[in-house]
Amino acid sequence: MRSIAILRMGSLCSRNRHYHENDGPENAQAAEIERRIAQETKAEKHIQKLLLLGICTQHTRVCTRFLFFFNFFFVLFLFSLQGAGESGKSTIFKQIKLLFQTGFDESELKSYAPVIHANVYQTIKVCNNEKGVLVIGEKLSEIGGRLDYPRLTKELAQEIETLWRDPAIQETCSRGNELQVPDCAYYFMENLQRLSDANYVPTKDDVLNARVRTTGVVEIQFSPVGENKKSGEVYRLFDVGGQRNERRKWIHLFEGVTAVIFCAAINEYDQMLFEDENKNRMMETKELFDWVLKQPCFEKTSFMLFLNKFDIFEKKVPLNVCEWFKDYQPVSSGKQEVEHAYEFVKKKFEELYYQSTGPDRVDRVFKIYRTTALDQKLVKKTFKLVDETLRRRNLFEAGLL
Ligand SMILES: Nc1nc2c(ncn2[C@@H]2O[C@H](COP(=O)(O)OP(=O)(O)OP(=O)(O)O)[C@@H](O)[C@H]2O)c(=O)[nH]1
Numbered sequence: 001m002r003s004i005a006i007l008r009m010g011s012l013c014s015r016n017r018h019y020h021e022n023d024g025p026e027n028a029q030a031a032e033i034e035r036r037i038a039q040e041t042k043a044e045k046h047i048q049k050l051l052l053l054g055i056c057t058q059h060t061r062v063c064t065r066f067l068f069f070f071n072f073f074f075v076l077f078l079f080s081l082q083g084a085g086e087s088g089k090s091t092i093f094k095q096i097k098l099l100f101q102t103g104f105d106e107s108e109l110k111s112y113a114p115v116i117h118a119n120v121y122q123t124i125k126v127c128n129n130e131k132g133v134l135v136i137g138e139k140l141s142e143i144g145g146r147l148d149y150p151r152l153t154k155e156l157a158q159e160i161e162t163l164w165r166d167p168a169i170q171e172t173c174s175r176g177n178e179l180q181v182p183d184c185a186y187y188f189m190e191n192l193q194r195l196s197d198a199n200y201v202p203t204k205d206d207v208l209n210a211r212v213r214t215t216g217v218v219e220i221q222f223s224p225v226g227e228n229k230k231s232g233e234v235y236r237l238f239d240v241g242g243q244r245n246e247r248r249k250w251i252h253l254f255e256g257v258t259a260v261i262f263c264a265a266i267n268e269y270d271q272m273l274f275e276d277e278n279k280n281r282m283m284e285t286k287e288l289f290d291w292v293l294k295q296p297c298f299e300k301t302s303f304m305l306f307l308n309k310f311d312i313f314e315k316k317v318p319l320n321v322c323e324w325f326k327d328y329q330p331v332s333s334g335k336q337e338v339e340h341a342y343e344f345v346k347k348k349f350e351e352l353y354y355q356s357t358g359p360d361r362v363d364r365v366f367k368i369y370r371t372t373a374l375d376q377k378l379v380k381k382t383f384k385l386v387d388e389t390l391r392r393r394n395l396f397e398a399g400l401l
């Protein structure tokens with residue numbers, strides 16, 4: 001709760017935030033982004049005003065049409081709902097790069113190899129720390145404890161594979177919710193031989209599965225491509241770190257945001273935070289979503305809630321453990337129960353949204369999407385819907401609908 005308390009301090013939407021040289025590189029980065037937004041906002045000030053005043057005067061309509069012709073920026077802010085991070089924001093971000101930009105070139109792909117190898121060592125370390133019995137594991141666990149991971153050789157890969165197949169380790173990892181076993185663990189462990197090739201170049205799927213905690217803020221600009229043509233809009237998307245100590249960096253970006261994409265990992269209702277082993281991840285998510293919804297600067301901001309990691313969620317149902325879901329009652333089994341459980345979770349978020357949305361902001365757009373960030377087709381489809389919703393909203397605000 002400490003970070004939330006810090007975030008609650010003061011006016012979070014202040015336009016006059018000052019940065020200092022000794023604030024560190026992340027603040028400098030935030031300052032640079034803010035400076036650029038301010039610059040562009042100034043250049044497009046008339047657009048913002050027109051949209052705000054966008055009532056059906058003839059003048060507004062004409063100007064707005066004119067502005068649509070030139071494409072203006074939406075500012076999308078990719079947000080995490082889950083305190084511990086790992087809700088899939090950067091995975092969505094990578095998909096955007098793959099779908100609507102040039103994707104990853106060979107040098108970028110190669111830069112993920114050490115990250116992926118580190119994910120392998122981290123997995124072994126987590127599982128082995130729990131068991132702590134196997135000599136082979138101790139050696140690897142020691143490597144896992146280092147900051148500089150060695151490149152995964154064939155020999156090390158063989159040792160890791162043997163360890164991974166050990167029933168004791170498998171039993172430990174099956175209780176992944178109690179430990180901090182990364183979601184990518186199974187994917188990478190099944191590909192150890194390929195990962196340890198001397199000339200290993202990560203594939204697109206390897207990159208999507210790679211787990212690296214975001215620090216600071218990353219930005220991308222794109223225009224969603226529809227079936228035959230580009231969407232008229234240019235979007236700028238910010239990816240931020242979701243862990244508690246990262247959230248203080250968000251506030252510099254709150255101004256002028258058209259839509260917040262809030263990623264919630266719905267599979268994590270039985271897991272604890274990485275940074276606080278006593279806090280249930282879903283409860284943290286709930287508090288965070290509530291807090292974000294109440295921010296004064298998001299009065300008119302659209303909210304796109306991505307209920308992410310559905311692929312893991314559907315393997316875990318029925319729901320349990322989480323205090324927020326204690327009134328959940330299973331009604332059937334199999335696929336039907338998955339749908340029931342998903343609808344239950346969705347309803348919880350809907351209720352929270354309406355409880356946390358004051359009467360002054362009831363006309364704000366709120367949409368919920370079921371997502372699996374690793375599924376490219378689904379992400380593309382989802383962004384098409386997001387794009388349509390925001391364009392319709394703009395036309396409405398401009399008095400054209
Ligand atoms: N199975 C599955 N894994 C996912 C999904 N979305 C993300 N992941 C994986 O979850 C891990 C964490 O995802 P990230 O995108 O890094 O999470 P994040 O929200 O950016 O985390 P922070 O940067 O710490 O805030 C990665 O290994 C992803 O590959 C999903 O829908 N399904």
Ligand SMILES: [Mg+2]
Nearest residue numbers: 089090213214
């Ligand atoms: Mg991230």
